[in-house]
Amino acid sequence: MAPSNNLSRSGGRGDDEAASDSLLITIVRACLRDGRGGSPTAVVDESGSPTMTDADRSRVPGRVGASHAVFLRRASADEPVGLRFFAAEGELPACGHATVAAVAFLAAQRPGAEQEFGLRVSGRTFVGRAVRAGDLIHAAFDPGPVVVRDATWAEIGPVVDALGVAPGHLLAGACVASLGRARILVPVSTPDAVTGLGPRLDRLRAVCDRLGLLGCYVYSAPTRSGRVVARMFAPSIGVPEDIANVNSTACLAARLSTSGFGRLSVDMGDVVGEPATITASARPGPTGPRVLVGAAAVVAGR
Incomplete structure (x- = not known):
């Protein structure tokens, strides 16, 4: 996959009818593990x-071989x-690994070992x-309040069946959690x-659509160190x-914080050949x- 592309703004037209102006796309590999792998994410600065x-924005990920794209717009230097x-x-409504990519993109544009950015x-x-x-740029942020509830068996049963969880491997504690959109977290x-x-996947999509879920995050029982x-x-x-899913990992951190796990390190992406790691910590808050x-x-690349 090429690291950057000039995407014609076709407005839904065929390539031979595309406008001559083009859009610069930056590829950021987010959620690396030991400097390798990560999720290729398209970043586009639309400022000015x-x-x-x-419809054009939805086509960008597929054009560059990414699962997601993030579009930035800055009204002024003083605004988020x-x-x-x-x-x-x-x-x-939200995407955690694309937020990581956006922070890395912004940090790469100016000098300084440590930087902060207002985001909206x-x-x-x-x-x-x-x-x-x-x-390497390490990005961190507060994804916002997580809403968590126990999943019902009417939700767990069809999801587990579509996932192909082997008998005896399902653990108690599945939940539905939301950071903008609900997803089900299934422990094995x-x-x-x-x-x-x-x-x-066809069956899983049908189940998630029927239940109003973004998707399904399956995770192993954490080790004592939170791995x-x-x-x-x-x-x-x-x-x-997904190679890496930061928001679902945030949901997991919120869920497991009540079980004594203040910090997690989550490995993803190995099955698809792109090792990724996300860290998450949780502490009590007023809400x-x-x-x-x-x-x-x-x-x-750009």
């Missing part, structure tokens, strides 16, 4: 550019940077922090039970399997657990 249509997120099926997503304003070590016994899943292996399936938004998520990223 003509406004694209949402607005972020919008798109997958093939349309706009998302779906009407919420917060701070993204970046620490640079050579080409071991990392091998996670990597060995063979989901029937977890996870996979995220979101066929309803055009992402059969529930306050979560901080972080991951390493690198700007792969």
